[in-house]
Structures are given as C-alpha cells and as structure tokens.
Amino acid sequence: MDSKDEMLGRIRAALGRAKPQRPQPLAAFTSRPVAADCARLAHQFQTEVEKIGGHVTFATSDHEVTRCLEGLMPAAGGVVAAVSDSATASRMGLRDWFAGRNASMVSTLGEFDRSGASSAGVSFEDNSPAEPLMERYKKALIDASMGVTSADYALADTGTLVLVSGGEQHRLISLVPPVHICLLDKSRILPNLADLLTRVQGESYADGKAPLAMTFITGPSRTADIELTLTMGVHGPRELHVIIHS
C-alpha cells in the first residue's frame, strides 16, 4: 500500500527531481473564432443531430411545442411520462398537458423528496418513507416510456446537448426512459466545444465549485459491438427529439 507522499515521492524520483516544483505555465490554446449567428447555429445544430439519428423541430410558441409533443404520443396511449422540474416545462404547463392526455406521470425527485409518497397513477410495493429517496425515484423512473427535460447549452458543430446538474434534475430523466425529448432554448446554442468550456469555466466551475455531473448528449444511445452493425438504444434512449424554442 502506498501513502500519498510515498507515491508522489516515487513519481518525483522517476522524473529526476528531489523536490516538488511548480510547473512552467502551459500555453492556452485558442481555436479559431466562429461567427455566432443564432439562426445559422440553430440550422447547423439541426443538421448535425439529424445526421446521427436524432430529430429536431423548431417551435416559435408554446402551442407549437405541445403540438410537436402531440405528434410524439403513440396512438395506442399508455404513456408513462417523466417530466423534469425544468423552468421551461413548468412555464409551458407540460405536466398538466401530459396528464390531460391520460399519461401516467412519474414524480420528480423533488416531489418524492417533499411528499415522500407516490403521485397519481404510479404505484409500487414498498411505499415506506424509510426506503431511501433515490430508490423510490429509480423504481418509478424505470417504468417511464418518455422523458422530457431541457438542456443548458448545445454545441452546433457536433449536434451536442449539454446538461449541467445543479439546477434542473435532468440527469436520469434524460437517460432511463427509451425516448428523450429535449427542450432547447435557441439562444443557448454555442458554436463549439471550446466556447462551451470557456463558458462553464466562468460559471459552474468557477471559484472551486464543480457540478456533480455535466453530461454531453450527442444523438441516441448506440452500439456496433455485434458484427459492427449499428443498433440504437442499447442502454440509453433509443430516440432523441430536440424541440428548439425561442
């Protein structure tokens, strides 16, 4: 077994140094600046997402958003919807909209936390408050057929959604259900990765803070592990629908 000092000491010895030393500064690398035209970025984002099997729609009103959702509801019904606590979803009244379409609703983690009980339409065996919060939430979420979240940022050049934990609870809703519907504010689309990293460095990662999880989502889940044949929806969502709203 090593202690910290033992291992660091051996690393130093291997590098031929007796004492710790502060590194020389490492140059900052700037990629070439990209003109950030909102409409162009949105169009580029759409092209990239569709290239890799995702779907993108534009909505200029809340009504258009719900119309898009309507199109995604299976004719047979039986939807179990997990809608996150995103500000956008709340503002648009999406939970009520789904409930109005006879979908079963999965409570958010926050709701489980506050009430300690299930919400209408979802029942499970062990309802006791003694069962850890996450366990109850996980159990309910596993049955969801559709998850709705928003995204914090998006990258136009690769068609990537960026979800930063800390505000909205979108980590599991964007992962567990087989269909992920993502509401993206047009103004949050950035040109590229370098831009995004500079942004979050100044916000979420400033002053020694760090979000529990920052997740990049680029298209649906995929694998080609069997005979190099591409298959979607291995562990993550099979379908990704992005609704870009302004």
Place this chain on the structure above:
Amino acid sequence: MEHAIQTESFVENYREALDNGQLQRALSNATSKFTANRGLAILNVGDEWEVLRDHAREIKEHAISNLDYYVDQFTSNVERLGGNVFWARDGEAANRYISDLARRRGVTLAVKSKSMVTEEIELNHALEAAGVEAVETDLGEYIIQLAGERPSHIIAPAIHKTRGDVADLFTDKLHVERNEEIEQMTALARRVLRTQFAAAGMGVTGANFAVAETGTIVLVENEGNIRLTTSLPRIHVALIGIEKVIPRLEDLGVFLRLLARSATGQQMSSYVSFLSGVKRSAAEEGPEELHVVILDNGRVNILGNPHLRESLYCIRCGACLNTCPVYQKIGGHAYGWIYPGPIGAVITPQLVGRDKAAHLPFASSLCGACLEVCPIKINIPDMLLHLRHEIKEPETSHGVAASAGEQPGEQGHRKTLALRIESFLERLTFKLWARAMRSPAIYERGAKFARLIEQAFGLDIPGSPISRWTSTREFPGLAPSSFREQWKRRMKAEG
C-alpha cells in the same frame, strides 16, 4: 476465464490467429471500417487536425513531466469535493481496497463499465473472490464476459464473434430461445442489464481523463452504460492510472476533438460525462460515495525511463491498432495480454516484464503507420527500436530496464547465456558482412557461391540462419551471371 498472461506463447498465438478464417474476416472488416471512417472524419476537420495533434502532445508532455504536481492537485480536489482517494502501488492493493469496501458496505452486486485498467489488475476476479458479482455492462464486454474470453480490440471487444456466436452464447447462458437478429439480441441485453443497474450497490469505472484543476473525472461512451453505472448505484469506484491526469478543463477542448474521430470516426461519442465529487443532499441525482483509486502498477517505472516515457501519453483510441498491418492480421488475443497493437507492444513488455514479452517489440516492420495516425504523435517506432535494444543489449541501453515483473539483476545486469551467444553470433555475422561488402573479391566469390546454393537447394533451406526470412518471402532469383562476369567476358571477347 482467460486470466493467464500469454505473452510468451506469442508465436503460437499468432499462428493460431492466422489460421482462423473467421477472425481474419472480422479483423479485416473492422479495421478497414474504422480506418476509413477515421479518414473521413479527419477530412472534415481539415488543416486544424495537425494543429490539434501538436497541442495534444504539448499538453501530455507537460502533464507527464509534471505528473507529481497534477496528481496531487487532482486528488486534493477530489477530496475537497467529498470523494475518497486511495493510493494503490499495485493491482493487489487496489483490488484489496475495492473488495474490502464492497464487503464493508454489504455490496453483493457491482456493475462495471468497459475499463482496460480493471482488466489489467483482474479486478473482477478479486471481487468474485470477495463474494461480489461483477457484471460487465458494455455490450461487447458483456458478451465476452459470458463467453469467458478476453477482449480482442480496445474499442470493439467482441469483433471476433459472429451474430451466430452471440446467439449461441445467449441461448446457452441466458436460457432464451435462439435468435440471431442483432436488434433482438441487443434488446435482450438491455433488459437483462437494466435489472442489474437498478440492483447494484456499486458502479465501477475507469477514466478517460482526470482533470487536475477541477477534480473532475471524464468518461466517454456510446451506449449509456457508463452514465447508468455512475448515477444509479450508491457508490462509484473509479480506478485511474496516474497517467490519465491532465491539467485543465479546457484541455478537453483538444482531446475530445481527437478521441472519437481517431477511434471510430465519430465527431463526438454519444455521451461524455464530467463527474465531480459526490452529492451534498439526498435529493440530488448521483452516488453518495466516490472512491478514486489512483494506480501505479508499473507506470512510475515507465515514467522513469526517458526513452519510453511517452508511451504514457496514450489516450486509448485504438487508431494504431486499426492501421497496423500486424494487428490487422493477428488481432488482439495474439498479443497475450490486455493491451494489443503497436501501443501494446510498447507497454506490455514494460508492465509484465521484458523477458516475458520479448517477442512483442520485434513483431513490427517499423512501417510507422501507427505514428502517422496517433492523435498524440506518440513515436511508437522509436520506442519499439529502443525496447529491442534494451532486450538484446541490456547492459548498454540506458534508462531503467527493470519493470514491475522483474527482479533487479535479472535483466538489467546479466544476460542469459543463450542471449549472449545469440548476440555474439549476430555481431559476428554483421562484422563478416561488413568485411565482405568492403572487398569486391570476397563479394564476387560470395555471390557465385550463393548462386550455386540456389541452383542446388533453392534459398529457402529449413534451419538455415536466414530461414525465418526465406520461409515467408519470395526471394528474387539470382541472375545466372553477374554484370562483372558479363563485362569481363565481353572485354575478353573484344580483345
């Protein structure tokens, strides 16, 4: 379970691989596909590709040459954010820590993401011994775990298996009706593994990058199993080799642009997770405990060898495998251990012992294709040459020759008798060759003699000192008379 290190039977290994028609087809298919896709993806990036490669190398050079500073910074930040750090000198220490942790927390089921370093230390074996079922969740790894085999490729572990093989496997191990439809088999694996994700008390991953500045673990994937492994179970264990540490968050702006393109030709993998610390309240989505196991296991020795140090720059993209004419024919298993291909030929002798993996650095034509495609411009050919030197002439090569698996004195200070005789014969041969080349008379007589031998026996004589070359090559036929002889004859005839 294929646990033994099989590097010493390299010759048998590759002969078996060359005879396996199915493997040959699978390798040809996979490597050509990956290589083509990589090419297209790079075309897309244009001139910036070379700039990115240079940047990546600069970052890695800086990080590795200041590794003590950055490992210190990374682990301090992990602890500050509520994680635990364990310093593992070797695989045994790491295994003991993780098994003890599982036992103390009453974990009986662990889910794992694809991680070569966990295979390097044989973590699954240690967990099983401690009463913990360790389930691989990456589809390719899940398949080979069921089959009890080793991965044959860094990126696509089960490419050596046909859909029929997988169907047979699933029927046998999962007791389902046989179905060769790839979509159906994938859906089955998804269903089976979902229950494991939900029930597991521990999730184990490696790390693609460890950001020192923020204490962040970066994990890259296409399937989503890493996201599930690191968000559903209560405990996350990340096993991280010291060389994975990079200085800054912004450095991912360089590495993420190189990694997926080099590996599969994608612009970006489906999911990238940036994980920092643990949750501070019950109502957050994520694990309650984070245990970062920082692993040496021979890496510090590699660090101490200035000629071979850059083998630590590797980001495990697999591009060198796909482009290597040797790997393309013999596949991953032939290399006998976890790390195959050109980078494997450099790392394996250093980690398991040069004496045990002596064949690997010689199994190369030094074509340099690996260096051409490496996103970090790691000079693999130079390192192969240096390793050859270390293996054949340990007392004259510089740098640390002893590695994890060797006793001091075994390699560094004493050559075996066989090796001494071999190297004496080699030196003698080259001395004689140099002598012959300097003397036109000896050269002529030698050429005449060679012609006689060729006419009588052919040049491919089994057991001859050059039989290893002649048995697999078509030698150009020697001309019936040399130019000099024809010239002499002509001059004589003309008087």
